Amino acid sequence: MGAGLPYFKYWGKAKPGQDEAGAQWHLLPYHSLDVAAVGQVLLQQHAFLRKRLAVLMQLSEADAVQWCVFLLGIHDLGKFAESFQQLRPDLRQQFWPDTIIKKKNYSVRHDSLGEMLWQRFLKDEWLEQSPDCEDFLEDAIKYWLQPVFGHHGWPPDKHEPLKNHFTDFDQAAALAYFNDWRQLVSPDIECVVNAGADSDWVKQQARVSWILAGLAVLCDWLGSNHALFTYHDERMDLPRYWQNVALPAAETAIRAAGLLPKPRVEHQNLQSLFPFIQDQTPLQAYCSTIPISAEPQLFILEDVTGAGKTEAALMLAQRLMEAGQAEGIYVGLPTMATANAMYERMTDAYLRFYAEGSQPSLILSHSARHLSEKFQESLLAAQRAEQNYADEENITAQCNRWLADNRKKALLADVGIGTIDQALLGVMPARHQSLRLLGLLNKVLILDEVHAYDAYTNQLLKTLVEFHAALGGSIILLSATLTQYQRETLIAAFYGKKYAAKPYTGKTDYPLLTQVAKDLPLLEQPLQTRESVRRAVQVQFCHDEKAVLQTIQQAVALGKSVCWIRNTVSDARDAWQQLAGYDWIDSGKLHLFHSRYALHDRLTIERQVLDYFGKQSTPEQRQGRVLIATQVVEQSLDLDFDVMISDLAPIDLLIQRAGRLQRHSRDALGKPLAHGQLDQRGTPTLTVFSPALTDEPQQDWYKQLFPKAHFVYPHTLVLWRTSQILARMQGWTMPEDARQLLEFVYDEADEGIPEALAGSTQKALGETHAKKDMGDALALKLALGYTVNSRAWDEEVKLATRLGDDTHTVYLACWQDGLLRPWVSDDRYCWDLSSVRVSSKQLEKVAVIKDVALVAALERLRETEKLFDQYSVIVPLTHEASGESWVGSAIDSSGRGVIVHYNEEIGLWLG
Structure with missing residues (x-):
């Protein structure tokens, strides 16, 4: 592990120019250790995450931590490739002055390069040293390495011959680092080799991979904070850097991020959580006393509007947290308006879930109001520019943009409230979906109005239920109007099965509470409705x-x-x-x-x-x-x-x-x-x-x-x-007529269908099944693990969580007097507040702009505003002569030009 080893001739981070003080680059092994140190400190201090990972990995907590730390330390092996190193040819030549360096095209991202290096070189080298590890190296570890290599938001997806990217001495340097790092961390090989003899254990690691991917993204973000992990270009042996530099910086980073769960208040009751409640409803009273299993649970609360379902669900969530099953809550609702209403109801109540003075974070995922800034500031405030990797966006830009979007950040808060879409993206092949799953891992997932979605979104919803339950989470579903079939399919999803003809439930009472736990018989509890809402x-x-x-x-x-x-x-x-x-x-x-x-x-x-x-x-x-x-x-x-x-x-x-x-x-x-x-x-x-x-x-x-x-x-x-x-x-x-109304209207039997509607009914049912199939095809498959599997991963803006409402975010800008400003210019979150959701068919992109000054202003905006990427649609508006509205131009999905009108009283319309 001496300072003269070849892996010290590789840069991992670099500044874009030479005009800044201090070191201009950060050696590759040091950045790798920075990220691993963040993982170690986080897992040591985050008891819930450590225990959940150990349970999922079916290892002791100590072994689970050691293996995670080891894996994080090799996340950037792909950067040993000459094709990557040549992105800074000056450094490549400086490190290897006596070697003829041949330019290699950086056509494969470094995450895929790392996976290629493992599959075609390092795995065989390890096997030569430890031949008894063959089964483990062939099967289980692939579920661990793919998510770690895929730390930029999606799995490695390309394979080419190693010689296209790595020289022989690149491979030798990577091997030297790999062996020295493995010796430093010393993960227990025997424990995983023994566990790997069980095929069920290997299959379980596929589930673990979804969380490891999120952990890798988060640790890489924190470990890339240049203010805390300052650049080191002087050589220092790995043990000394690990103990004296990486671990102390990681302690500071975890403390600054505010990621650790806040201490909870124990033994709460409904009145202490919600002092305004004078009389409990039957549903609320039952939720206060129902036995809580030690295993993940699904609760389905069906009751009339006004029966206090929200407070009953939060009472259940508090009891699940008290039982050690969660540290926080995420509430997913069907619309922004419903999320806003829930936020207003939670602004005081959420504090009562946590110890006084603990300052838990509450984030509304889209309104940009009253946000906890601690996590964002810890990552963004001191970030400095770093080297762009050809067409590959650097980690700082990814992190900045993700955290600038408050819809996503809510998933990492102690209590998050938002639309269900942000949670659904966690089970779709969207970039950084794993970070969403990681954010949900320690939360009770409460989903309201679960009847409100079409077959496509409902299929994604069931996948979300399956994932969350399989990763150890509990779920509470609320509805005033749920059909029997919907209830059956949601229960099947919790069990991780497809719904078969044999029903799980037997009661048609309403109101009804259903409790599902994998270690207990299914419970169906009929309830009364309080007279005031009957x-x-x-x-x-x-x-x-x-x-x-x-x-x-x-x-x-x-x-x-x-x-x-x-x-x-x-x-x-x-x-x-x-x-x-x-x-x-x-x-x-x-x-x-x-x-x-x-x-x-x-x-x-x-x-x-x-x-x-x-x-x-x-x-x-x-x-x-x-x-x-x-x-x-x-x-x-x-x-x-x-x-x-x-x-x-x-x-x-x-x-x-x-x-x-x-x-x-x-x-x-x-x-x-x-x-x-x-x-x-x-x-x-x-x-x-x-x-x-x-x-x-x-x-x-x-x-x-x-x-x-x-x-x-x-x-x-x-x-x-x-x-x-x-x-x-x-x-x-x-509540007497609820079941009768629903079952009559949604009965799929052929009897009683008017002749003129037979054709349209068959068409509608066919479209429903097609939507279900589309949702199923797009949803990630838990058992396959974090891998491409011929699935096209993409940026989230290109994936629809609601098929019938395929929309994207459009940002309204005012172009006036040579200045480009957001529609709302007097707020810190001006661009969030200037956004509007528009049909992707009606408005796909901005029309060609001929005003040279406006084009330059838009380019400057994209360069400076963290929220925007190349997919963001920013529509510049100019004031109409009439003074009543603002107007701009755009292109619809067919390529036709459309005029965009906006008026604060009427909203946005096209014409």
Whole structure:
């Protein structure tokens, strides 16, 4: 391990120029030891992660740590390649002045080069030294090495002859380092050789690989912090560098990152977590006492809207944490609006999960508000520029951009709240998906509104459940409207199986709590619903828009608050603009709310909506106020309307929407009543805007009235059945009618299908199965381990978590007076708040820009702003002469030019 060894003639990190003080490069063995030291300190101090890894690896904690440290120390073996070293030919020549160096093309990333070096050289060298290790080196270790080599976000994916990239002395230097490092760390070979005799143990390592990949990414990021791991170009033997430099720097890095779990408060009850709860609901009471298994568990909570499912789930999460099964929580919701609402509910409560003064982090994954900055600052504040590796982005840039995106960072917080999409990307072949899985590893995963996804996203959801359970995590699923089939498939996913005809469950009661643990019999517990949320809803139909407008006018005249939920953004805008033309409604009391606003404007509107129609809203705020909205209001937002109108939608969505109709007890004028008092506004009546009712619908029965919404809800049979059962029952009573409504509408039996809908039904079912197959094809396979396996890994922006809503983030910029600024310019998170989600079909990229100054400004922006990469769509807008909106140009997926309009009141539209 002396300083004269050949591996000291290789650089691992380098500054881009020679104008900075201090060492200009960092020797390759030192960076390798930096990353390994981060892994050792992290695992020594993070008891939960250490224990979970040991359980998954089926090794003692000491052996698991030693092997992880050894693996991290060889993560950059590919950098020994001449093709990599020649990226700095001056250093290559300086290190090897007497050698004729032949230029080699750096056409394979160094992560793949490392895997090639192992497979075609180092493995054989090890085998010569330890012939009894053959089975281990052929089978188990591949599940450990691929994720470590794939530390830049995806598995190694290329193989070429070694001579194309490595000289003989490169291979000799790599071997010398490999042997010296193995001698320094001394991982126990005997323990893994013995374990590897069991084929089941080898298969288990495939699961471990997903976590090792995330650990490698995280340790490489921390170990690349140039402020803590300063460049060393002077040679020092490995043991001395390890003890005197790498480990002390790693201690500082882990302390600065704030990654270690915060101490918890033990023995909490529902009232101590949520002091505002005066009377427990039956669901909450049961969750406070249900026995908690020592193994990972799945809970499915089915109850009506307003039954306190969220607090019940958090009570369960606290008890799981107390049982040592988790250190934190991630709550995944279907929309940004529902995530915002959950964040508001958690801003105080989350502190009660942890010891006083421990300062746990709470991050909302998309709003960029009230963030814990400790982790971000520890990695970004002192980062200095480093050498770019040809077309390969350096680790600093990757880390900066990942942490600049708050949606991703929430997965690493103690308590994270966001849309389900960020968690779903953890089980898709997206770059850095492993870091998401690592972030979820020590968390209870709570997923709300699990009924709300199509077959494609639902397949990804089931894969997420399978992964999280297999990696030792517990899951809590919430829904007010879950079909029997959905419940069965989610249970099967937890067991790691495909659903077969034989059901796991036997009860159809509602409300119902289902508990699944692999070491206990499945539990189905019927529950009561508290009287205050037991309610009947009447349904009446309107069959033309004129009747809907008359209903709104009558309600406004009576001083009532009204919500009309449209099924598309376009329909919502049309309705809002039409109502704005009437003098019987105060323009200041007419509001529009949908998903296509810049985040800042959407959050502003959301807060206004919650003020005007929320639980604490006053009669003066509510009187004669009308909200035209899309599906953004139907889930998890605590809103309360006197009158509710909805376009015809599937029954489960109508039930959800009606949950915002007379949600809280008020008197006839809309004044909130004391707890326990009954509402005085009369029987809630949901008005459904629907095609004319008929027993013999035509194929275009729904499309004729809703030509745009037809593409959102193409399964006409489901919509027709919804209208049929509501017309027959003239409403519903909850919870008694829940199962009947759902099972009637979603019954896949062939009986009772109108002849004209038979073809469209078969087409819809075929599309559903196709979506399921697409989701299954794209989802990662747990048993295969972290490997390419002919699967195309890609940047996350190119992977859709929702097939029917394939969108990407667009950043709105204002171009005015020769200056380019974000739409929201007065906030630290200006670009986050200037973003909007837009259909990938409608807007794929920015149109060609002819303004030379604007082109230069955009190039400067991409160079300086950490959030952006080459896939980011930044749309420059100029102010229209009319002064009402801003306008820009873009290209849709067909290559056609489109005009982008934006107005803070109406949002974004194309035309």
